[in-house]
Amino acid sequence: IAGITQAPTSQILAAGRRMTLRCTQDMRHNAMYWYRQDLGLGLRLIHYSNTAGTTGKGEVPDGYSVSRANTDDFPLTLASAVPSQTSVYFCASSLKGGSASYEQYFGPGTRLTVT
Amino acid sequence: GQNIDQPTEMTATEGAIVQINCTYQTSGFNGLFWYQQHAGEAPTFLSYNVLDGLEEKGRFSSFLSRSKGYSYLLLKELQMKDSASYLCAVVGNDYKLSFGAGTTVTVRA
Numbered sequence: 065i066a067g068i069t070q071a072p073t074s075q076i077l078a079a080g081r082r083m084t085l086r087c088t089q090d091m092r093h094n095a096m097y098w099y100r101q102d103l104g105l106g107l108r109l110i111h112y113s114n115t116a117g118t119t120g121k122g123e124v125p126d127g128y129s130v131s132r133a134n135t136d137d138f139p140l141t142l143a144s145a146v147p148s149q150t151s152v153y154f155c156a157s158s159l160k161g162g163s164a165s166y167e168q169y170f171g172p173g174t175r176l177t178v179t
Numbered sequence: 180g181q182n183i184d185q186p187t188e189m190t191a192t193e194g195a196i197v198q199i200n201c202t203y204q205t206s207g208f209n210g211l212f213w214y215q216q217h218a219g220e221a222p223t224f225l226s227y228n229v230l231d232g233l234e235e236k237g238r239f240s241s242f243l244s245r246s247k248g249y250s251y252l253l254l255k256e257l258q259m260k261d262s263a264s265y266l267c268a269v270v271g272n273d274y275k276l277s278f279g280a281g282t283t284v285t286v287r288a
Contacts, residue, residue: 164209
C-alpha cells in the first residue's frame with residue numbers, strides 16, 4: 065500500500081532515554097519532513113530533507129537529529145528525551161523539496177510521552 | 180518570523196455553510212495550503228492557492244488575497260463527516276510550510 069508509515073504508534077519514554085522514531089515512504093518522494101504537533105501551537109517543523117543525503121533544520125530542531133541514508137527512510141532521534149518533547153510527531157513527504165506547490169503527504173503519527 | 184492566525188473553534192449545522200478565515204504575516208509568500216485533520220489522524224491536503232481569487236473543488240472552496248494577507252476556506256452543504264480541524268499553512272521564502280494552530284469545526288445535526 066503506497067504511503068507513509070511511522071513506528072511506533074505510541075510510546076511512553078523515561079526522561080534521559082534515547083529514542084528513534086521511524087518513518088518510511090514508498091512513493092519515491094524526494095523530500096521528507098518531521099513535525100511535532102502540540103495543542104494550541106499547530107504543526108512545527110523539526111527537521112527536513114530535500115533529497116537523500118541532505119538534511120536541514122526547521123523551526124524547533126534542538127534535542128533532535130535526523131539522517132537520510134536513502135530515499136525511503138527518514139528516522140528522527142531524540143538523544144536524551146525531556147518531558148517538553150511530549151508531543152505527537154508526524155512524518156511527511158512531498159515529491160520535491162524547495163518548491164512551493166507540491167503537497168505534503170503525512171504519516172499516521174507517533175504519540176510520544178516523556179515522563 | 181511567521182504569524183498565521185485562524186479562529187480556534189467554529190460550530191455549524193448540518194447542511195449549512197461555514198467560512199474559516201486565515202490571516203498571515205510571513206517572511207515572503209509562495210503559496211497557501213489548507214489541510215483537513217480528523218481527530219487522531221494525519222492531516223490531508225485540501226487546497227493550494229498561489230494566485231488571488233477563488234478555487235472551487237466540490238463542496239470546498241478556497242480564496243486568497245495576497246495584498247491583504249488573507250485566505251478563507253468555504254465549506255458548503257456541511258456534513259457530519261466534515262467535523263475536523265482545518266489547518267492553514269503558508270509557504271515562505273524558504274519554501275517551508277508554516278502552520279496556523281488550526282480551526283476545529285463541529286457540525287451539529
